[in-house]
Amino acid sequence: MSWHMANRVAAIAAAHAHDAFEVDPTRTPIQVAPAIARAELPLMWQPMPSLFGAYVANPGEPAGILVNNRLSRTVRRHTAAHELGHHWLGHTTSLDLGVDADSEHQPNVVGHRNTPAEKAAEAFAAWFLMPRRGVATTMKQLQLAGIESADQAYQLALHLGTSFLATVRQLASLRLITAEQARAWSRIAPATIKRRLIGELLDTTRDVDVWHLGRGRGRVIHASPADMLIVPTRDGLEAIEGPMTIKARTTRGVVLTGSSVEAPATALIHTCDDVITVVIEPRPHGLDLPGIVDPAAAESM
Known part of the structure; x- marks a missing residue:
């Protein structure tokens, strides 16, 4: 085949x-x-x-x-x-x-x-x-008319809950990027993109993603505990509720990081004109029994 x-x-x-x-x-x-x-x-x-x-x-x-x-x-x-x-x-x-x-x-x-x-x-x-309708809807919510760079593909992947490499391949299958772009971007290590966003603030790039929250108003963010989130400076940061703290203040904006949690927990980031909902999800462990659907416990898994 x-x-x-x-x-x-x-x-x-x-x-x-x-x-x-x-x-x-x-x-x-x-x-x-x-x-x-x-x-x-x-x-x-x-x-x-x-x-x-x-x-x-x-x-x-x-x-x-x-x-x-x-x-x-x-x-x-x-x-x-x-x-x-x-x-x-x-x-x-x-x-x-x-x-x-x-x-x-x-x-x-x-x-x-x-x-x-x-x-x-x-x-x-x-x-x-990454069905066609799902990718199209997510791009619309992120105000992306097209995917023009590996950095945009990385941010799209975060919202889709898929790896950078798998997303690049699927974007090519959907003909949203060219085969040449897919080959070129596939050679870029995600660590390179992450460090381009926040540089030395990252002690490690393993199992850590870096979100830029400048797009996608109204979307719920599903993040791992160690992920870092950039709130653009223009948005302003008024308050944080839940398991998330300020890591640093940079020219790009305020960098937030999640806290370790035992079960999925929600943080609310209050900006000047919006509230961003972030669900912090720990690693799953053990047995999920068939026939039991608990969206609250497994919202994005």
Whole structure:
């Protein structure tokens, strides 16, 4: 199966899965864990040094999904969608290997990524998380008529809840950027973009994202505890409610960072003319039982 064919099949399959699992394709970031629950699959989050995830479907036994919770938030989401793809497409047991749980690599970068089943599941994950309508709606909310730089692609990826690399590839599939742009931007390390935004304020770029809040009024931000958020100077910062503190004041604006939380918690950032809602989400751990959908606990997973 070629990647072109895998994308054609996956686009249709993901649209049908959205309908089956009651997913609104225009509401991003698209929720994965509730969709897996509606598929009546148990979902286990556990640390695994060399495994991104697994779809377990042994004959005569209930199927299930396992995801490495050491991965970054965006790669966890992609991996969960990838494993859901295996289930939706009727595949057998699959172990999806990775190189480094803290890297920007996608699932299946080692081993059998080029098998028809892996191509189909990988393409399904992209179309499930980044359907055309979802990307278009998010771009409109961010006031982006087009994607003109890797920095814009990175910010779009944050709002979609997807990794920079997966987003760049999908933007090319959607013909929102050219193949040449996709190849060039794919060679840019996300760490470079993050440091371009706030420089030495970052002690590490691993599992830390940097949001610029100059666009997307009214959108809820779904962030990890260590993420940094830039409130532009022109907006002014009046108050913060919830698990978030001021990291620094720069020429770009006030840099905020989240606090460690045991369960999803909400922070409210009051600016001169707006209130920005930020949901701080810790790493998931343990078992999510099938049939139990709790949007409050798994809003963006």
